[in-house]
Amino acid sequence: MTNISNTAPLKEQSIATDVNGAKVTEQDYIELYEQNYELIKKNSAKALNLIREKGFENFKEFGFPTPKLESYKYTDIREPLKVDYGLNFKRLNFPINTSEVFKCDVPGVSTHLYFVVNDTLLAADNKRNKPLPEGVIITSLSEASEKHPELVEKYIGKLSENQKDEMVYFNHAFAQDGFFIYVPKNVQIDGPIQIINVLRADVDFMLNSHNLVIIEEGAKAQVLVCDHTRDDVRFFSNRVTEVFVKENATYEHYKMENVSTKTTDVTSLLIDQEQNSNVLGNLLTLHNGITRNNVEIDLDGENCETYLCGIVLSDQNQATDNHTSIIHNQPNSHSTALFKYILDEESKGGFTGRLYVAKDAQKSLAYQTNKNILMKRTAKMRTKPQLEIYADDVKCSHGATIGQLDENALFYLRQRGISEKEAKTLLMYAFAADVLEHINISALKDRMKILIEKRLRGELTRHEGCMLC
Amino acid sequence: MLQIKNLHASVNGKEILKGVNLTVNKGEVHAIMGPNGSGKSTLASVITGNPAFEITKGEILFEGKSINDLAPEERAAEGIFLSFQYPIEIPGVSMVNFMRASINDLRKSRGEEPISASEFLKLMRKKKELIEMDSQLTNRSVNEGFSGGEKKKNEIFQMAMLDPKLAILDETDSGLDIDAIRVVANGVNKLKTPDNASILITHYQRLLDYIIPDFVHVLSDGKIVKTGDKELALELEEKGYDWLKG
Ligand SMILES: Nc1ncnc2c1ncn2[C@@H]1O[C@H](COP(=O)(O)OP(=O)(O)OP(=O)(O)O)[C@@H](O)[C@H]1O
Ligand SMILES: [Mg+2]
Numbered sequence: 001m002t003n004i005s006n007t008a009p010l011k012e013q014s015i016a017t018d019v020n021g022a023k024v025t026e027q028d029y030i031e032l033y034e035q036n037y038e039l040i041k042k043n044s045a046k047a048l049n050l051i052r053e054k055g056f057e058n059f060k061e062f063g064f065p066t067p068k069l070e071s072y073k074y075t076d077i078r079e080p081l082k083v084d085y086g087l088n089f090k091r092l093n094f095p096i097n098t099s100e101v102f103k104c105d106v107p108g109v110s111t112h113l114y115f116v117v118n119d120t121l122l123a124a125d126n127k128r129n130k131p132l133p134e135g136v137i138i139t140s141l142s143e144a145s146e147k148h149p150e151l152v153e154k155y156i157g158k159l160s161e162n163q164k165d166e167m168v169y170f171n172h173a174f175a176q177d178g179f180f181i182y183v184p185k186n187v188q189i190d191g192p193i194q195i196i197n198v199l200r201a202d203v204d205f206m207l208n209s210h211n212l213v214i215i216e217e218g219a220k221a222q223v224l225v226c227d228h229t230r231d232d233v234r235f236f237s238n239r240v241t242e243v244f245v246k247e248n249a250t251y252e253h254y255k256m257e258n259v260s261t262k263t264t265d266v267t268s269l270l271i272d273q274e275q276n277s278n279v280l281g282n283l284l285t286l287h288n289g290i291t292r293n294n295v296e297i298d299l300d301g302e303n304c305e306t307y308l309c310g311i312v313l314s315d316q317n318q319a320t321d322n323h324t325s326i327i328h329n330q331p332n333s334h335s336t337a338l339f340k341y342i343l344d345e346e347s348k349g350g351f352t353g354r355l356y357v358a359k360d361a362q363k364s365l366a367y368q369t370n371k372n373i374l375m376k377r378t379a380k381m382r383t384k385p386q387l388e389i390y391a392d393d394v395k396c397s398h399g400a401t402i403g404q405l406d407e408n409a410l411f412y413l414r415q416r417g418i419s420e421k422e423a424k425t426l427l428m429y430a431f432a433a434d435v436l437e438h439i440n441i442s443a444l445k446d447r448m449k450i451l452i453e454k455r456l457r458g459e460l461t462r463h464e465g466c467m468l469c
Numbered sequence: 470m471l472q473i474k475n476l477h478a479s480v481n482g483k484e485i486l487k488g489v490n491l492t493v494n495k496g497e498v499h500a501i502m503g504p505n506g507s508g509k510s511t512l513a514s515v516i517t518g519n520p521a522f523e524i525t526k527g528e529i530l531f532e533g534k535s536i537n538d539l540a541p542e543e544r545a546a547e548g549i550f551l552s553f554q555y556p557i558e559i560p561g562v563s564m565v566n567f568m569r570a571s572i573n574d575l576r577k578s579r580g581e582e583p584i585s586a587s588e589f590l591k592l593m594r595k596k597k598e599l600i601e602m603d604s605q606l607t608n609r610s611v612n613e614g615f616s617g618g619e620k621k622k623n624e625i626f627q628m629a630m631l632d633p634k635l636a637i638l639d640e641t642d643s644g645l646d647i648d649a650i651r652v653v654a655n656g657v658n659k660l661k662t663p664d665n666a667s668i669l670i671t672h673y674q675r676l677l678d679y680i681i682p683d684f685v686h687v688l689s690d691g692k693i694v695k696t697g698d699k700e701l702a703l704e705l706e707e708k709g710y711d712w713l714k715g
Binding site: 418 | 567
């Protein structure tokens with residue numbers, strides 16, 4: 001079974017276990033947990049220990065998810081879960097040269113830039129970053145647990161503990177740290193907070209992290225999370241992010257993924273909205289291995305606005321499943337979900353659009369669209385709306401299409417002398433364009449346009465992926 | 470310039486063109502008329518290489534060379550342009566990007582450098598003026614939400630931008646108001662040189678008052694059944710097509 005860095009450096013240990021080559025099972029993780037319980041706790045953000053045991057009990061009971069479960073129908077992570085990963089319970093520091101990532105910087109995107117190496121938030125470069133407004137906290141969850149225990153304990157697990165999700169249980173059992181963002185009442189942060197997640201390890205590596213974001217009444221923040229891999233090993237990343245958006249607050253969350261095909265990424269983004277709040281979520285999957293985005297947005301107040309969208313561009317054997325739930329618990333809120341996939345070669349896409357409108361959530365407006373283009377017959381898309389509407393005075397719509405590029409449009413462009421390849425690129429780009437319009441950070445939008453065009457032309461390199469950051 | 474010899478073509482296994490012969494020389498204007506469904510648009514599609522249509526027999530020569538096997542973009546590069554009967558809306562592709570991609574790919578095929586930004590803007594402005602096109606239209610996505618007439622004008626604008634050797638105008642006059650027909654016709658006339666040629670597909674003699682054709686052909690059931698001069702168009706206006714059938 002895979003081992004952990006409780007004694008020797010990770011590298012040596014994992015080489016030994018690689019030789020062993022046994023397939024890892026749930027039982028191995030149960031034992032791993034039991035053997036290392038004290039170590040895990042000791043090196044963990046204190047607040048995460050509050051939810052750990054229950055998470056572990058649930059994991060013991062439910063195990064890992066398989067596609068047999070309705071909620072994991074489109075996500076098959078059985079194979080990557082059998083890999084012999086190293087886990088860094090001791091939280092050894094992994095060396096990283098941030099200037100290596102820095103040199104790709106695009107000025108103007110990031111005014112508040114942070115690096116997270118695996119689950120460890122590095123100290124901010126205060127020479128480079130613009131000062132944060134008074135009262136804003138951006139730090140590691142462990143530091144926040146020490147310095148602001150009342151705040152962290154009030155919120156930690158409040159959303160994730162309600163999730164009936166095997167990977168969230170697992171995360172609760174094993175996560176030790178993550179980032180913490182707090183924006184006080186009426187503070188509006190100027191420019192995005194950019195979090196660059198770098199997966200970094202010399203051996204196949206698993207990472208569980210738990211992030212917490214609190215946007216107080218009337219506050220405003222934009223968070224851009226970029227996922228990158230730095231090493232050519234197999235990664236399994238399982239992250240939970242809980243976001244609390246209070247009355248009249250505005251929150252935008254962008255997830256830009258550009259990771260190696262050897263990566264499995266399970267992300268749970270859980271957002272709670274209070275009344276009159278405004279949330280935009282945009283999930284941009286540019287390059288990946290297997291990705292499971294589990295997004296749940298609870299509208300727990302009246303007059304909320306929610307826009308959840310995403311783009312998936314994939315080829316080879318990449319697989320991406322966006323599993324979304326928007327839950328209208330109160331009247332008069334308005335939500336939109338818009339997801340677009342362009343799938344080439346043998347890649348797979350999955351989309352679930354769950355929409356729940358509670359009995360009292362009258363005058364809800366909810367729109368859901370999922371459009372997909374298959375460039376080749378070998379690519380596969382599965383899509384499913386899941387509407388549960390208990391209120392009678394609501395307007396809800398959903399629609400999904402799976403098709404090819406419009407032949408007539410293709411001919412029209414080619415008749416004007418545009419090469420077939422260029423014409424296809426133009427049409428794919430056009431197809432994705434309306435999701436790009438929902439990027440309210442203009443430097444990011446411009447950058448995304450270029451990256452997407454390059455991706456569609458097959459010219460996106462890993463190095464360029466971090467040019468955003 | 471263009472020689473079509475015994476052209477047979479089908480779509481989805483159904484034969485539409487059943488032996489078309491047509492020769493168009495430099496400097497000429499040909500009109501093609503004929504009943505609905507007789508194959509006029511099909512002919513235009515086949516000349517321009519629409520992959521939905523299959524040539525089952527015959528040959529299309531352009532400047533002496535067979536173009537049967539050329540891709541649509543290669544035919545465009547040879548200088549063949551089609552003003553579509555039903556221009557396609559392409560949401561998300563801006564007119565500006567579309568025209569720039571078009572001009573640059575055409576230039577590339579001739580071994581020329583891409584057009585500079587300022588030269589491109591100048592060209593756009595000049596051609597918009599020529600066909601009196603609303604300046605706002607080029608700020609939008611290709612044909613998206615354009616009115617019927619605006620779409621047709623946009624086709625002529627593109628023709629002006631690309632300066633083809635052979636322009637095929639498929640019912641460009643349909644849906645245009647009287648002023649717009651005059652403007653479009655003026656545009657076509659201004660673009661006319663002794664070295665280029667055009668084929669006008671139309672149902673209405675009126676367009677031919679503005680653009681005087683050298684030949685008028687009648688296409689019926691996939692064949693050209695009659696050829697004459699501009700007087701033939703007047704005759705057709707009066708008598709319809711029935712007298713030509715059978
Ligand atoms: N993609 C297609 N599939 C099946 N039949 C087609 C297709 N395209 C054209 N046809 C048929 O071919 C015939 C000729 O059509 P075409 O559009 O060439 O006629 P047309 O002469 O241009 O008519 P109109 O004057 O109405 O524009 C028609 O019967 C039409 O239904
Ligand atoms: Mg027609």
